[in-house]
Amino acid sequence: MNEGRTGVWFVGARGSVATTATVGLAALAEGIARPVGLVTAGSAFDGVPLPDFDDFVVGGHDVDETPLVERARRLATGGMIPAATVEAVAHRLDAADAEIRLVPRTARGSQRREIGLRADDIRSFRERHGLRRVVVIDVASTEPLPADRPEFHDHDALVAALAQDGVELLPSSTLSALAAVTGAGAPYACFTPSISLGIPALHAVAADAGVPIAGQDGKTGETLLRTVLAPMFSSRGMRVLSWAGANLLGGGDGATLADPAAVESKLASKNRGLHDLLGHDVVTPLHIDNVPDLGDVKTAWDHVHAEGFLDTRITLQTTWTAYDSTLAAPLVIDLARLLTLADQAGLSGPIAELGYFFKDPWGSEEHAFARQADELVSWALRTAVRRTTAQVA
Amino acid sequence: MNEGRTGVWFVGARGSVATTATVGLAALAEGIARPVGLVTAGSAFDGVPLPDFDDFVVGGHDVDETPLVERARRLATGGMIPAATVEAVAHRLDAADAEIRLVPRTARGSQRREIGLRADDIRSFRERHGLRRVVVIDVASTEPLPADRPEFHDHDALVAALAQDGVELLPSSTLSALAAVTGAGAPYACFTPSISLGIPALHAVAADAGVPIAGQDGKTGETLLRTVLAPMFSSRGMRVLSWAGANLLGGGDGATLADPAAVESKLASKNRGLHDLLGHDVVTPLHIDNVPDLGDVKTAWDHVHAEGFLDTRITLQTTWTAYDSTLAAPLVIDLARLLTLADQAGLSGPIAELGYFFKDPWGSEEHAFARQADELVSWALRTAVRRTTAQVA
Amino acid sequence: MNEGRTGVWFVGARGSVATTATVGLAALAEGIARPVGLVTAGSAFDGVPLPDFDDFVVGGHDVDETPLVERARRLATGGMIPAATVEAVAHRLDAADAEIRLVPRTARGSQRREIGLRADDIRSFRERHGLRRVVVIDVASTEPLPADRPEFHDHDALVAALAQDGVELLPSSTLSALAAVTGAGAPYACFTPSISLGIPALHAVAADAGVPIAGQDGKTGETLLRTVLAPMFSSRGMRVLSWAGANLLGGGDGATLADPAAVESKLASKNRGLHDLLGHDVVTPLHIDNVPDLGDVKTAWDHVHAEGFLDTRITLQTTWTAYDSTLAAPLVIDLARLLTLADQAGLSGPIAELGYFFKDPWGSEEHAFARQADELVSWALRTAVRRTTAQVA
Amino acid sequence: MNEGRTGVWFVGARGSVATTATVGLAALAEGIARPVGLVTAGSAFDGVPLPDFDDFVVGGHDVDETPLVERARRLATGGMIPAATVEAVAHRLDAADAEIRLVPRTARGSQRREIGLRADDIRSFRERHGLRRVVVIDVASTEPLPADRPEFHDHDALVAALAQDGVELLPSSTLSALAAVTGAGAPYACFTPSISLGIPALHAVAADAGVPIAGQDGKTGETLLRTVLAPMFSSRGMRVLSWAGANLLGGGDGATLADPAAVESKLASKNRGLHDLLGHDVVTPLHIDNVPDLGDVKTAWDHVHAEGFLDTRITLQTTWTAYDSTLAAPLVIDLARLLTLADQAGLSGPIAELGYFFKDPWGSEEHAFARQADELVSWALRTAVRRTTAQVA
Numbered sequence A, B, C, D: 001m002n003e004g005r006t007g008v009w010f011v012g013a014r015g016s017v018a019t020t021a022t023v024g025l026a027a028l029a030e031g032i033a034r035p036v037g038l039v040t041a042g043s044a045f046d047g048v049p050l051p052d053f054d055d056f057v058v059g060g061h062d063v064d065e066t067p068l069v070e071r072a073r074r075l076a077t078g079g080m081i082p083a084a085t086v087e088a089v090a091h092r093l094d095a096a097d098a099e100i101r102l103v104p105r106t107a108r109g110s111q112r113r114e115i116g117l118r119a120d121d122i123r124s125f126r127e128r129h130g131l132r133r134v135v136v137i138d139v140a141s142t143e144p145l146p147a148d149r150p151e152f153h154d155h156d157a158l159v160a161a162l163a164q165d166g167v168e169l170l171p172s173s174t175l176s177a178l179a180a181v182t183g184a185g186a187p188y189a190c191f192t193p194s195i196s197l198g199i200p201a202l203h204a205v206a207a208d209a210g211v212p213i214a215g216q217d218g219k220t221g222e223t224l225l226r227t228v229l230a231p232m233f234s235s236r237g238m239r240v241l242s243w244a245g246a247n248l249l250g251g252g253d254g255a256t257l258a259d260p261a262a263v264e265s266k267l268a269s270k271n272r273g274l275h276d277l278l279g280h281d282v283v284t285p286l287h288i289d290n291v292p293d294l295g296d297v298k299t300a301w302d303h304v305h306a307e308g309f310l311d312t313r314i315t316l317q318t319t320w321t322a323y324d325s326t327l328a329a330p331l332v333i334d335l336a337r338l339l340t341l342a343d344q345a346g347l348s349g350p351i352a353e354l355g356y357f358f359k360d361p362w363g364s365e366e367h368a369f370a371r372q373a374d375e376l377v378s379w380a381l382r383t384a385v386r387r388t389t390a391q392v393a
């Protein structure tokens, strides 16, 4: 690709996922890491024109000021990423750190103004580096779901409220999404379960975005497994009666999810696919526990009970153990590459086929993983062709 | 369907799988069981013309003389099937029992003669009940793989040897398969890992069979799970390094597999798909242990180790627990229905799409379960159309 | 023993545990069950004079009217106990059923009167059958812990309140315990986590009871395992950092514990021993989920994270699966036998060594299972000697 | 202790266990590690006079020449021990490395001469450092069990054969044990399942050794767990029917145990305690698989099936995951300390109470862990008293 460089703008740029993605992109660019865990590095994507790892420039927003290299070293101490890799790319981390802008916990003036300021950050990042485009990816802490408000259902009322100083209507994820999509005209992906563009009055904004968007809530561990396994039970006619789950994790995400309000949006997002794939009478108790001593290693135990032929009892237990952010980080890079492709091909609005990456796919009802995988690949091939046409035209 | 009744002829008709299938077919016919665990009862098969459960007549071969109802009662005592169901269908079990013919452990005269006698049993069953067709399904005990022999590679030498009295060349599974396919012209499925038609000199027989055939080794538990999960790792670019497995089971199959010679064919069959789906450098230690006290409940533990992004360690453990024969029995019924359809449509030779049911699919290299499931459904729809055309023509 | 017969009075006599214990006692008396799962049948108790299984007469209280044989049949259908056993002892179940008295959900008059009426039931059972003693065992549904009240800390105020009509001060478990201990002078065991005699103003009653008492909350599954495993970590100097648990169960107990108020007393009881054995900085998230489709089969998953030498990570996962009431029932029989022995030996007040059976041992701080086991055996031997002396004297 | 320094002589001094123990001792001596995972650091041992960590000087035998610091760095890379710790104690590792003597794979001259040469190494180490005593601990690779030989049963014949050049009668573990016990008069512990002093003609040597000895085969993971859990089932009268196990490991020990001859001695040793604790009709299939990609992390899965009351099925699964050598290393240090104490107190021959540390305890039939733990502590207290008396006398 001699298309010029692409920006990635992380909302939550100093969090575990963003830090791991930034370290990873740097290590890939330096040729000291292999693209293991990346979907777009698979042979199915051979010939699809995607940005090289070295084509990316990283920047972002965060509420925290710890330098990126410091965050990366903590992750290395916790065992998530190799310490040697962090040191080898420290200069690139410093460069990215210089592109991170603080966002305040409360809006600067009206929320419209706050959106504008965030959009300015993105735009000036684009200009400063002469980038063709900036892909914005939200990997900030999971927010509590906001209580419903009349303005959430009335676009005009919403617009009016946004203009008023001191009115705290929209949560931060929505402000960031609007800054990206309407403010800076940037392709956008929501990797978290926060509400983002899910406010009814904004559905039109999402649908008519002049840019491609994708969401929501990265499907990396337990939910990935569930959407792989559930179709097996269905295809074989086994009737799943219950699917119980326990998640243990520490780290930043663990601490956030220890808050019952924050965990609620996560739990809802995690169970949605299951109900969809299996029907609605399935019993699905699910817990997420903050276990600080586990650090960033997440352990998920699932217990499935299905009825088989002649009232027989079938049980399946799964225990999945992994560093959560190293699962997420390569997908975030995949998304940056694929949204770049989509944008080059002139696509806009929710890209259903990118639902492959998410617990709660925008623009699609498909949760079955294998089917999503096939659709993603064929979408990439189609879009590659369309991109060529778009560029020629 | 007003097509007349269909016969199902079980090789190993008094084993756990056949007994469970016979009880199940009877209970479905009586309307006292629901078609849970049957693939062909799923909504994806709506409109595909398949025999009704009550259209089937059951017979078979075995080396054992225990009455079927007796075998069924033992399975009920072991917890596999409900005792009440067995009693409610006892009359149907007695009827099936009357259609079971003993086969000897050594051939009666030459092996050609033995093949002929077995074929006679199948033909006379067909005539006695005025059946349109008899589907033969091998669910007999797993045989040791036979040592290689020159005749296995030379069709003429094989034919000559078969004609000689007292020459024990082919194992019983092959005799039964030939009795079905070449002797009685019956559609045939091999649900076991025994060699059956896998002898090189018989490849042409399999390919040119005038009837549809399907195999081999039912994919019901651990292997099913593996072919569901392995594609997930591949799609996500995670590099599986090892996939270890332990199987604990009692019952008849447990006792058979306690024999190291018999277990060898099973282990080979179980690991084949995994290597195919993941590549050949994966370490795959696998054990099957006979644990008599577990009875027919099989427990399989798998431990998967994969490498993720930035050298991260990902592990997945699965524990699957089920009554093995209630997993197998509905698939056996599915096969009887689908081979009937295939035969009505005029298909012959190995049906690649029925590979969905097997660890070691005949006529196909596809092991990925979700893809197999999609192919099976579209094959059934195509074949349904073809059948109508065939019948009109 | 030619000591005359002994009564067992179950509070919650129609529940799963009591029904299983009653079926079991009957089957043992008839010689159609072996004493598997009973502690007192072990060779360590050889020579300790305990009532024979046929020496027991069963009665009890419940709020439910379903006949015992009906409850037993339901348990058989659910797979917990063999149907043939239930039918073989149906006449004994009918006899026990005739000895069950209904208790109302609210007191009949004052709570003092209610205590008296319950005590009358026990006494008249004793007289009707000419029993030497009646052991009362509470196996009723787990109650929510009552909110604190001034009377709970002031014995005189409590006595005064009990005398007043319509005042609902004490929960039912306490009324039953007082009926047994102070009303009927009966040895008493509390197998549930309900508050029972745990009200501060009643501590003296418990300590000065003229009869032996034992409690509380049967230690049968996950907690048993924990108190077996925790001492291993301590002895080996491994520092347990977290011990997380998930419990899945259906049945009556599952439904009760679906109530967040009821589950609270259970969870507290379950975690107490762990903190005691390991120290107080251990993170111990714990959940109990009602999963109706699992019926009476309880599955408990635990995840232990310990620190070893040189900051090494040690993890242990356990999955325990069992029919909960068949774990509890033999212990209930053990308690009836051992409290009989204790009473014969003239012991009174909380028997610390019976803490072996409980999550929350009365009169003891010892939770380590192996140590409890040794103490129980030596107590039984000592008490056997003391009983002989007591009887001679 | 102002008793002078103590030597620890590791047979297999460059292996994982010895390297980890050497790093650990050094880190404890420097005060940069806490004594987590050490039994003798527990409060139960308060007041027992044991050598300080800084009192130890390390030397040993090995067949390999890789410098110790190199081996330690590899373990750090594999995640077993912290890299920073290795670097901080590198000078101490170099010092220990200078005290390691090579042993050849075949005897230098007669085996008697080989024993003498090994004993010389130990003696000269003692003298060079002015040590009061040297404790020898065998942590070399597991050997295949030698085929039986007439000389193994006839002490005179054995002595005669040892004197002959070129006769390879005894395996290396026995040569090392004799070098320690009879040659150098050094307290000795056998941490491996190799035959060592287990040759019948040497039983008297073991019994009459003038020094305390202890063995055999460190009980660190799966077997530890089994001897903790089995007594629970016994005490509760649950009848264990089968106990199956699967072990996955890489590293040096994994490679050694991939040899079916070597693994045999390990498997026998692992199952012995279980049969002893539960009785002999238990089905105990057990596998150890070499899975190189797992490195030094060992994962053991066990599946226990027990019968409970009224024929009920109880299952327990355990999955234990740990770096094997960090489990072993602190125990090796414990043994060095406790054998020093035993020697100071004038004890000799097999110390039954040190059976606590081993799968196959010398001089004891006790396998139940909790009982072993109690016996160890009381032995240590008794021996402390005896040591004082011995020193005074």
Ligand SMILES: NC(=O)c1ccc[n+]([C@@H]2O[C@H](COP(=O)([O-])OP(=O)(O)OC[C@H]3O[C@@H](n4cnc5c(N)ncnc54)[C@H](O)[C@@H]3O)[C@@H](O)[C@H]2O)c1
Residues within 6 Å of the ligand: A011, A012, A013, A014, A015, A016, A017, A018, A061, A062, A063, A064, A103, A139, A140, A141, A142, A143, A172, A173, A191, A192, A193, A217, A218, A219, A220, A221, A251, A252, A253, A256, A324, A325, A327, A328
């Ligand atoms: N496998 C995975 O890791 C995975 C999967 C799915 C979803 N997610 C989601 O990704 C998100 C990030 O996870 P993480 O582990 O990196 O969490 P983290 O706590 O390590 O990082 C979150 C970062 O967001 C920052 N932040 C908080 N509020 C912000 C705001 N208003 N604006 C900008 N930045 C803000 C925090 O300061 C922090 O640096 C979470 O929402 C998580 O649920 C992660």
Ligand SMILES: NC(=O)c1ccc[n+]([C@@H]2O[C@H](COP(=O)([O-])OP(=O)(O)OC[C@H]3O[C@@H](n4cnc5c(N)ncnc54)[C@H](O)[C@@H]3O)[C@@H](O)[C@H]2O)c1
Residues within 6 Å of the ligand: B011, B012, B013, B014, B015, B016, B017, B018, B061, B062, B063, B064, B103, B139, B140, B141, B142, B143, B172, B173, B191, B192, B193, B217, B218, B219, B220, B221, B251, B252, B253, B256, B324, B325, B327, B328
């Ligand atoms: N989930 C499953 O149960 C499953 C899955 C895949 C494959 N299979 C295969 O299905 C087969 C049957 O399993 P099962 O559990 O019913 O075993 P089983 O031992 O209960 O039954 C086997 C039956 O075959 C009979 N038999 C033995 N030799 C025969 C011969 N030469 N001719 C005819 N009958 C003969 C035996 O007498 C017995 O009745 C096995 O080969 C097994 O490996 C089963």
Ligand SMILES: NC(=O)c1ccc[n+]([C@@H]2O[C@H](COP(=O)([O-])OP(=O)(O)OC[C@H]3O[C@@H](n4cnc5c(N)ncnc54)[C@H](O)[C@@H]3O)[C@@H](O)[C@H]2O)c1
Residues within 6 Å of the ligand: C011, C012, C013, C014, C015, C016, C017, C018, C061, C062, C063, C064, C103, C139, C140, C141, C142, C143, C172, C173, C191, C192, C193, C217, C218, C219, C220, C221, C251, C252, C253, C256, C324, C325, C327, C328
């Ligand atoms: N392994 C075990 O089963 C186990 C272990 C520890 C504790 N327990 C405790 O044992 C108790 C019984 O368990 P279960 O499974 O039999 O429950 P269950 O729900 O089957 O039975 C409880 C019985 O108590 C009756 N009951 C309710 N309120 C009552 C009252 N006020 N007076 C008298 N009877 C009343 C109910 O009608 C029911 O018959 C529970 O409290 C449970 O927590 C059980």
Ligand SMILES: NC(=O)c1ccc[n+]([C@@H]2O[C@H](COP(=O)([O-])OP(=O)(O)OC[C@H]3O[C@@H](n4cnc5c(N)ncnc54)[C@H](O)[C@@H]3O)[C@@H](O)[C@H]2O)c1
Residues within 6 Å of the ligand: D011, D012, D013, D014, D015, D016, D017, D018, D061, D062, D063, D064, D103, D139, D140, D141, D142, D143, D172, D173, D191, D192, D193, D217, D218, D219, D220, D221, D251, D252, D253, D256, D324, D325, D327, D328
């Ligand atoms: N948890 C545990 O690690 C554990 C538990 C019980 C027993 N063990 C036993 O401890 C021993 C060491 O385990 P490891 O993981 O350190 O193995 P390892 O392979 O890392 O080390 C073994 C060392 O012994 C050396 N060696 C081989 N033959 C020798 C000989 N004849 N004389 C002297 N040295 C020799 C090797 O060169 C190597 O350095 C093994 O026998 C193992 O079975 C270990």
Ligand code: NA
Residues within 6 Å of the ligand: B360, B361, B362, B363, B364, B365, B366
């Ligand atoms: Na194939």
Ligand code: NA
Residues within 6 Å of the ligand: D360, D361, D362, D363, D364, D365, D366
């Ligand atoms: Na011994």
